[in-house]
Amino acid sequence: MDKPNVNRKPGEGAPGQGEFTRVRTPNKREGEILGTVVSMLGANRVVVRCADGVTRMCRIPGKIKKRIWIRENDVVIVVPWEFQNEKGDVIWRYTGPQVDWLEKKGYL
Template sequence: MLGTVISMLGASRVVVRCIDGVTRMCRIRGKMKKRVWVREGDVVIVVPWEIQDEKGDVVWRYTGPQVSWLERKGFLKNA
């Protein structure tokens, strides 16, 4: 599910507003921690947890050209 990073919390945690309208506290996966820098305003893919819907994992960060393509195609209406 797509979302926009609202704020950085530290300890590889971020607050993300998802396209379904839910604000989730997400953690950045260990695979992404050192390789991909996530900042406020970035568009990311979030996988919600099965147990707690208000939490999730960030699995991908989109680059600038990818975000503009998503906006043109209509995928980022509410994010």
Template sequence: MYKPNNNRKGGKSTTGQDGEIVRVRTPNKKEREVLGTVTNMLGASRVTVRCLDGTTRMCRIQGKMKKRTWIREGDIVIIVPWEFQDEKADVVWRYTGPQANWLEKKGYLKTV
């Protein structure tokens, strides 16, 4: 029998180092994920992102994100640089306003 999920908020919540509940996805260093800010919309599912490691990359919006998530200039995103060409990357996540404020408060968005 089908049983509906009563969790309407969606997503997982994990416990941080201080014991508080964290509901924001942070970049994974093992998967080479980097935080960045969208600086320019180029069209054809491409954006220019200023990354926290000091480089500006041309990034491609993944197919599963094209219609579901709208990305605008000034948004905070997680990107994964290509292995064979460092100046290009894929956008894998976009943060909402409250999530970006949380990242800034916790010190993830340090200025370069």
């Protein structure tokens, strides 16, 4: 019986296995758009330059705010508001390997 590897962090794959990156892509039917954070405004607000060319002031909902940190130059998914196109909500933040995958597949 093998001993557990105490040097490996929880969640890491076994040594020798290929890297696997799971990536959530924007759902066009729900109006989700990729964007890049331009600046932080404070009070859970950020300015995001979206893929459709519009710069939106977006808010970070509490569900996202409590779990992950969003910084400048992060790639995020934005859902524009129906009644005001210059504003929206941030619903997802991509990690570094996920951004590399998006660039490789042509989403960015």
